Amino acid sequence: MSADRIKxxxxxxxxxxxxxxxxxxxxxxLVRAAMPAKHMELVAMLKAQHGMGHGHANAIVGYTLAEDAGRQG
Known part of the structure; x- marks a missing residue:
């Protein structure tokens, strides 16, 4: 296994x-434009408005929120 594998x-x-x-x-x-909103509200928006699956929507929202929280720290 590569040490550089994305997780x-x-x-x-x-x-x-x-x-x-x-x-x-x-x-x-799109996620940032819908802010402020809760994590699951953002997931639901991607699913309902863009036909995205739950896992994919959750990954984007989670990553985006974590990235934005890092910018504020």
Whole structure:
């Protein structure tokens, strides 16, 4: 196993981009535009408005919120 293997929510990103045809930055922009909202509200928005599966939506939301929290610290 490679030490550089991507783990966590980002491991879904290649599949998300392939499945939905948009870069992760686009999905993150949608999440950020819907702020402030709770994690599961954002997941529900991606699922309802964009037909995204739960795991993919959850990965994008979780990664985006964690990234934004890191910027504030």
């Amino acid at each position: 966590g929510p980002a491991s879904y990103f290649p599949s998300i981009e392939k499945t939905y045809g948009r870069p992760i930055a686009d999905w993150q922009a």
